[in-house]
Amino acid sequence: MSTVPTTRTERRKAATRRAIIDAAEQIVIERGADALTLEAVSERADVALQTIYNRVGTRSALLVAVAERAQEDNREYMDAAYATPGSPVERVMNAARAYLRFAVERPHQFRILADPPNEPEALQRIAELTIEQNAKLEAALRDAAAEGLIPATVDPALTAKALWAAANGILALGWRADELRADPEEIAALFGALLNLSPVANAIPPIA
Incomplete structure (x- = not known):
């Protein structure tokens, strides 16, 4: 501290x-x-x-400092989402909305976390911060399985990492300079499609 x-x-x-x-x-x-x-x-x-x-x-230390600020911004969005009262599945839904909103409202901060610079120290620190946040999604999925809201066979850690990676892939479409580029409206729709394919699909409404 x-x-x-x-x-x-x-x-x-x-x-x-x-x-x-x-x-x-x-x-x-x-x-x-x-x-x-x-x-x-x-x-x-x-x-x-x-x-x-x-x-x-060094430059790497500067990138780490900037990344830590970006992660603090992200943490504000995500912590508020996870703290909102509701079922574990609703926590997952709130987290998806918050992650999307962070990426739209803080695009450069999001990008340094999702596409970190090739600097060993920065890569390591960003990975640590990302794992910390993904653990909250994993916990929500584990609670959902314990309450019978999603199949007990779901691996919370693997599913959390898969959802995070897929979400970043969708959001990266907003960076493209070709016909595959997605605007915010399409990205939101793709988020909905992702969740509809996930283990929580039967317990959540479409993302808005």
Whole structure:
């Protein structure tokens, strides 16, 4: 757990770190992760390269910091969905809606999580954060099986991972530049089709 800076020097260092990560995040939002370089962040944040190394670290560390912010945004959407009262299947449904809404409303943050940059440290951290979130879907599916809402033969861990992967594949259609590109309305319909093919199909209404 991070501690709250107490001295003026610590507060200044923390503020500089936030400004650097803010700059990195804006570059990713505006131009994508490939455009993120230490030089670009240095120029955007108006700090020396050495300051970036001192306060955050390498390019990989910057990507991790941006990804962690994206995951925090995602967590707000998903935690609210899972906390909504209802049956386990309704929790799955709420989570699907929240994941879709996050991807539509925070497209660049979603993309860095769904299509992470090829940086070992960033890949590892994003994987850890994703596994953490997928565990909540797995728990909802396990509860649904325990209550007889879905077949007891369903593997909650495998199904959660399959639904997550399929959802990302559907959402990635919004990035395409060809005739297979899907607009938000079609993506929502495809989400509905995915859920209709899933083990929870008989217990949920179509996604809206």
